[in-house]
Amino acid sequence: MPVVLENLGKRFGDGAPVLDDVNANIGKGEFVALLGASGCGKSTLLNIMAGLELPTSGALEVPSDGAAFMFQDAALFPWLTARENIELALKLRGVGKAQRRVKAQELLDLVHLGGAGDKRPHELSGGMRQRVALARSLAQDRQLLLMDEPFAALDAITRDLLHDELERIWKETGRTIVFVTHNVREAVRLGQRVLLLSSRPGRVVQEWAVTEEHRTDAGLAGQLTGVITARLREEIRRHAK
Amino acid sequence: MPSNPTPVVDAPSTEPEGSRHITAALTRSSSGHEDLRELESGLDSLQSDAARKHRIDWSRILLPMAALVVLVLAWQFYVSLGVKRRDLVPGPLDVLGQVGVLWGEGKLQEAVWTSLQRGLVGFLISVVVATPVGLLLAQVAPLRRAFGPLISGLQVLPSVAWVPAAIIWFGLTDGTVYFVVLMGAIPSIINGLISGVDQIPPQYRRVGTVLGASKLEMALQIVLPAALPGYLSGLKQGWAFSWRSLMAAEIIAVGGTIGFGLGSLLDQGRALSDMTVVMSAILLILAVGILIELLVFAPIEKRLLRSRGLLAGSTR
Numbered sequence: 027m028p029v030v031l032e033n034l035g036k037r038f039g040d041g042a043p044v045l046d047d048v049n050a051n052i053g054k055g056e057f058v059a060l061l062g063a064s065g066c067g068k069s070t071l072l073n074i075m076a077g078l079e080l081p082t083s084g085a086l087e088v089p090s091d092g093a094a095f096m097f098q099d100a101a102l103f104p105w106l107t108a109r110e111n112i113e114l115a116l117k118l119r120g121v122g123k124a125q126r127r128v129k130a131q132e133l134l135d136l137v138h139l140g141g142a143g144d145k146r147p148h149e150l151s152g153g154m155r156q157r158v159a160l161a162r163s164l165a166q167d168r169q170l171l172l173m174d175e176p177f178a179a180l181d182a183i184t185r186d187l188l189h190d191e192l193e194r195i196w197k198e199t200g201r202t203i204v205f206v207t208h209n210v211r212e213a214v215r216l217g218q219r220v221l222l223l224s225s226r227p228g229r230v231v232q233e234w235a236v237t238e239e240h241r242t243d244a245g246l247a248g249q250l251t252g253v254i255t256a257r258l259r260e261e262i263r264r265h266a267k
Numbered sequence: 268m269p270s271n272p273t274p275v276v277d278a279p280s281t282e283p284e285g286s287r288h289i290t291a292a293l294t295r296s297s298s299g300h301e302d303l304r305e306l307e308s309g310l311d312s313l314q315s316d317a318a319r320k321h322r323i324d325w326s327r328i329l330l331p332m333a334a335l336v337v338l339v340l341a342w343q344f345y346v347s348l349g350v351k352r353r354d355l356v357p358g359p360l361d362v363l364g365q366v367g368v369l370w371g372e373g374k375l376q377e378a379v380w381t382s383l384q385r386g387l388v389g390f391l392i393s394v395v396v397a398t399p400v401g402l403l404l405a406q407v408a409p410l411r412r413a414f415g416p417l418i419s420g421l422q423v424l425p426s427v428a429w430v431p432a433a434i435i436w437f438g439l440t441d442g443t444v445y446f447v448v449l450m451g452a453i454p455s456i457i458n459g460l461i462s463g464v465d466q467i468p469p470q471y472r473r474v475g476t477v478l479g480a481s482k483l484e485m486a487l488q489i490v491l492p493a494a495l496p497g498y499l500s501g502l503k504q505g506w507a508f509s510w511r512s513l514m515a516a517e518i519i520a521v522g523g524t525i526g527f528g529l530g531s532l533l534d535q536g537r538a539l540s541d542m543t544v545v546m547s548a549i550l551l552i553l554a555v556g557i558l559i560e561l562l563v564f565a566p567i568e569k570r571l572l573r574s575r576g577l578l579a580g581s582t583r
Contacts, residue, residue: 076477095477101470104575105492114488118478138307148576151314153307166478184310190303 028054028170028202029075034084035227036070044070046227048084052204054169057196059217060206061254063262067228068206072172075204094166096173100155102147108158109134109143115165133161136195153184157191164199173205177212189215210255214240214247220254224261232257357543362550365543374532379551382513382528385441386555389448390509394502397453401460401501405494406486411461418454418461426451426512430519440524444516451512452505459501463494495571503564507556514552529555 029052036045044067052058062068073079075088076095102111112130121129134143137157147155156176163171177185193216196203207213213220217236224231234254240247339359346358353361369375404411404418429450433443467490475489491498517530525531529552536544572578 078473078476092479095474097470097474099470101474103471103474103489103493105495115478118480118484118488138304139311142311146574146576151311153314154311162478184314187303187307187310191307194300194303 028052028089029204030087031071031075032085032087034071034074034081034086036067036074036079036082043082043227045074045081046229048223048229050221050230052202054202055200057203057205057216057218059213059220060204060223061210061213061220061258062206062208062223062228063225063258064208066223066225068208068223069174071223071228072174072204072206075170076172089168089170091168093170093172094163094168096156096159096163096171096176098175098178100147100152100159102155102158102162104147107144107146108139108150108154111147111158112162112165115162119166129165133165134158136164136198137161137191151184152180153188156180156188160192160195164195164201169202171201171203173203175207176205178207178209185212192216210251210258214251214254222254222257222261225265231261354542357546361543362546365541365547366551369532369544369547374527375547375551377527378529378532378548379555381526382517382530382552383555385444385448385526385528386506386510386513389445389513390452390506392445393449393452393456393505393509396449397456397505398460398498400453401457401498402464402486402491404457405461405464406482406490415461418457421450421454422458425515426508427515427519430516433516434520439520439522441526443520444513444525447512447516448509451508455508456501456505459504460494460498463497463501464490466497467493496568496575496577499564499568499571503560503568506559506564510552510556510559 031050034048037043074081076093109130113126116126134140177188220234221230222232429447433446437443471493475485514530517528518534533548
């Protein structure tokens with residue numbers, strides 16, 4: 027099991043806990059969508075898995091080499107070209123110079139940006155930037171890839187395409203992916219499993235399996251989306267005064 | 268939206284059995300690898316801007332020239348009114364004549380060369396000293412808390428104030444001039460670098476951490492390049508401070524082994540009560556400042572901003 031979360035809790039200062047008693051197991055090569063309303067601590071949970079923050083209680087097990095991370099905004103460095111952004115990730119990992127060049131081109135080809143390597147981030151569209159960011163996180167060469175709403179700021183057409191793209195890359199590279207989103211359709215589209223996180227405190231309240239059937243049958247997928255949406259709304263309604 | 272000719276299936280769950288061919292955003296939207304590649308490259312070309320060509324913009328050259336001509340004409344007009352005595356307010360032609368005389372004597376070249384050389388050497392030493400110090404102060408919180416106010420204070424302190432002390436310590440030597448220049452330029456470069464670092468989006472550091480950058484790698488590979496626009500304006504200000512401090516030092520400290528610079532020329536004009544020399548020196552000091560800005564800093568800054576996409580919509 028690359029990721030095991032046991033009774034994980036997190037609070038900032040003396041405030042109410044953001045995460046409380048979070049339990050989850052994520053297997054190698056699995057694609058898990060972490061779903062929740064705004065403010066449920068999804069990002070905090072991801073930051074804890076990435077080692078950017080420490081939990082205040084509980085235990086977690088993550089791969090010893092850490093995790094690759096992809097942010098909502100591409101967060102590419104504007105002073106580097108697309109290729110150099112990827113090469114920097116390789117360099118910080120200690121890959122030699124000649125090999126960096128080859129590997130960066132491979133990764134650019136993987137995200138279908140082989141011809142745009144010498145462009146600066148500001149010359150790329152939002153979708154292209156996210157693909158460079160995806161290539162950069164793959165350059166880190168970690169088994170675990172954490173994604174924090176990476177497609178939330180994109181237009182619908184681009185997002186649909188990137189869903190296909192991400193699914194393809196996941197199958198080609200065999201990564202374990204934890205994908206945080208507040209979009210039920212996106213969670214059902216991508217995840218093999220959808221974990222629903224409650225709000226204040228965040229806790230895994232229910233999970234659903236998404237089969238290959240759901241991917242090809244829009245009717246079935248729609249049904250599942252309906253069920254999950256209803257459960258999510260129930261969770262949100264609990265906070266009404 | 269006008270009427271849509273193709274019927275759209277909105278609620279897939281109401282479809283009867285056997286509707287497995289329907290694809291919506293929820294299911295895969297492309298069919299196969301090649302299809303996906305084509306769709307993406309179509310979208311990419313729709314969404315990215317076509318490369319724009321850069322041409323020479325004549326208004327950039329002609330407008331400043333026109334402004335200069337207008338100012339000189341106004342000056343000549345004022346002088347021709349005869350409000351003040353000609354030896355107190357010389358006209359543009361008188362000053363131009365004096366510049367010619369100074370050039371003929373070789374004084375002009377000597378003064379400009381001496382000052383420029385000192386200014387540049389002093390500035391480069393300041394850059395070498397201020398850059399690591401600034402980076403260290405910006406990255407290490409306790410150091411910054413301790414020394415930050417002092418550095419800001421030094422930037423406010425006019426560096427002319429150091430001239431008397433420098434004369435006592437170093438006498439009338441080049442040491443005095445360089446000391447004053449360094450005291451002027453170093454704090455302003457440090458401050459520029461620190462404020463450049465402060466303006467880095469916090470996301471960059473997080474990315475650096477995630478990518479596994481060590482402290483040194485973070486400082487050199489991420490913080491320094493990210494802070495480059497702020498650092499560059501710090502350098503510009505640092506150059507301005509060196510040039511000003513240099514002139515102040517040259518005007519006050521004359522004689523000894525100190526060479527003959529533009530400030531010395533200015534002071535000589537004052538001593539001889541020759542207004543044309545004074546005006547020539549002032550204009551030369553101004554001209555050097557403008558040339559350095561136009562030939563050195565402006566192209567670097569423009570390139571830097573353009574490569575980061577920060578130039579669009581600016582009036583530069």
